[in-house]
Amino acid sequence: MTLPSTGSFERGVHRLPTRVYFEDTDLTGIVYHANYLRFMERARTEMLRALGIEQQAMMTAGDGYYSVYDLSVTYMAPARLDDVLTVKSCVLQVRAAATVIGQDVWRGTTQLTRGRVTAAWLGMNGRPQRQPRDWARRFTDLLTEATQD
Secondary structure (H helix, E strand, O other): OOOOOOOEEEOOEEEEEEEOOHHHEOOOOEEOOOHHHHHHHHHHHHHHHHOOOOHHHHHHOOOOEEEEEEEEEEEOOOOEOOOEEEEEEEEEEEOOOEEEEEEEEEEOOEEEEEEEEEEEEEOOOOOEOOOOHHHHHHHHHHHHHHHOO
């Protein structure tokens, strides 16, 4: 059995392919605006998984979890039923208790959305705390790789 794609990295940018299904669309066959957030969430999860970051293990151990603190999305063009999309995710900033991730959805060479997500690291009490050092280092490495040219 083949596992779902975790995507791939290229110069610090994670790329996750996906397809638009009927359930993603409204009556006109256009992707419902909130479903772009689902695409972005899946891409962030797969980016972390590809980095070897095990969120569930940290939560189970009682160490904490990431939670969306801030989110913005600009819609530029619609996706439609059966479109093949790519969600591109890149680290924009690493803070002590949060990481800012840019996430754009593309159909081929056409950018459909531009997103920015701040994921805060919270202790099990729901309060912000420093994110795991090793994870922050991995994010910083991605940021450095993406800005080298």
